[in-house]
Amino acid sequence: MTAVTDDPTAGQDASGASDTARGAPPPAGRWPLRTRALVAATALWALFTVLGYALSGRWWLWLLPDLAPPPFFLLVPAVLLALTWWAVPVRRWLTAALVLLLVLGAPRAGVNWSALTPGGGPVAARGDTLKVFSWNTLYWDSSDDPGEFYRYLKAKDADVYLLQEYLAWEDDGPQEIDELARIRAEFPGYEVEVLGELVTLSRFPVVATPPVGPSRAPGSGGPWREVFARDKVLRTDVDVRGRVVSFYNAHVPVQLDIERSPLSGGFYRTVRERDAQRRAHFAALEKDAAANTHPVLISGDFNTTPSMRDIGGLRDTFRDALPASGDLLPGTWNTAGLGLWRLDWTFTDDGLRVHRYAFTDPAGLSDHRGQDLLVSLAP
Structure with a gap:
């Protein structure tokens, strides 16, 4: 006679492992x-x-x-x-x-696919060229050694500088600075145009500074804080060896206020307000540049990544300078981290050819890499 047992180990092998523990498949119809x-x-x-x-x-x-x-x-x-x-x-x-x-x-994804193709990257220049340097300075020299800051800028030896964040930042927000005398002393022979936080320097004669959208022409007056909030595009028309070229220096507002808690209503109110401001600046810039009969170069900090549709209008209408770069995955922010975001862009129309487009190390002076370009006028 076979004895009946209540032994709980019945059905296990000599090692004491159950069928389920040995990796038997789960019940039918159920995925692991x-x-x-x-x-x-x-x-x-x-x-x-x-x-x-x-x-x-x-x-x-x-x-x-x-x-x-x-x-x-x-x-x-x-x-x-x-x-x-x-x-x-x-x-x-x-x-x-x-x-x-x-x-x-x-x-x-922001990948520069042309860097993988034969002949991609910088293109040999023929004839007269123009060096352009565009950079978000991170509050100018207010948190850096001024001598080091100006040495860095002068070492670029650009014909045209398009610079953003000509300001200081204090607890209550952006503050006006006045370094025009220092700028002119450091860059003799350059013409200097300032609009709010935007500074454009040119070795060539400036022939006009038409306002773009709600902007006013440089020097037209108004409280600095008002100009800072309203004017985010500085257009400078420059006579380059007998031909007028329009340079657009832009800084589109950032999406959010990092000082506010995401748990507060003010955080989302700011995002909504910034969205309206960003749309207005993009629309004004696209409209003005598209109607411009001069060769056009648009550059600056757009606080916009390649995955965002906000910059789609510029990308559809103008040429991104990226194919002239050898970087496979260009990131311009944050230089203190992995630099996974490309927030800084340069666009041109058919009137200009881009021969070199490099993203330069800011030497600890900013959290944005600079945009270093070599361009020429198309025939």
């Missing part, structure tokens, strides 16, 4: 946990990607998700794709979905 996690991550990233295409540049609140580092649009689906070997039950369709997300993310 790692498969479910991978499917969930893919679904969330697909939702984020689709919503980005639908809402970026159209809904003010999407300015916050748009702050994600652009390389993530390639990195995230690439990592998930590498993990699909775990998802045996759904590997085929999950792979197809992630390849599609990679394709959708490629234009938004």
Whole structure:
């Protein structure tokens, strides 16, 4: 007779491990946990990607998700794709979905694809050229050694400087500074134009400074704080060896106020107000530059990444200078970190050719890399 036992170890092998612990498949119809996690991550990233295409540049609140580092649009689906070997039950369709997300993310990742193509990068210049340096100075020299700051600028030996954040920053916000005498002493022979926080220096004669959008021409008066808040584009028409070239020096407002808590209503009110300001500045800049009959160069800190639709109008109408760069993944901010965000841009029209476009180390003087260009007038 066989004895009946209530031994709880019955059904286990000699090692005491149960079938489930030995890795037996889960019940029919139920995916392993790692498969479910991978499917969930893919679904969330697909939702984020689709919503980005639908809402970026159209809904003010999407300015916050748009702050994600652009390389993530390639990195995230690439990592998930590498993990699909775990998802045996759904590997085929999950792979197809992630390849599609990679394709959708490629234009938004900020990659300089021309750096991978034969002949991409800097182009040999013929004839007369023009050196342009564009840079967000991070509150001018207010937190740096002034001598070092001006030595850095002068070493660029540019024909035209397009500089932003000509100001100091104190507890109650931006403050006006007056360094015109120092600037003229450091750059003899240059013409200097100032509008709020924007400074343009030119070795060539300035023939006009037409206002752009709500802006007023430099020197037209008004309290500095009012000019700072209103004027974010300085257009300077310069006579370059007998031809007039229009240089647009721009600094589009940042999306948010980092001093405010995201738990406060004021934080989101500021985002909404900044969205309206950004749209107005982009629209005015695009309208003025598109109607300009002179060769055009537009440069500055746009506080806008390649994944954001805000800069789409400029990208569609003008030529991004990026193909003349040898950087595969150009990032201009934050130089104290990984520098994953390209916030600084340069555009030209058919009247100018860009031979070199380099992103330069700010030598600890700013959190933005500078934009160093060599351009020439098209025949």
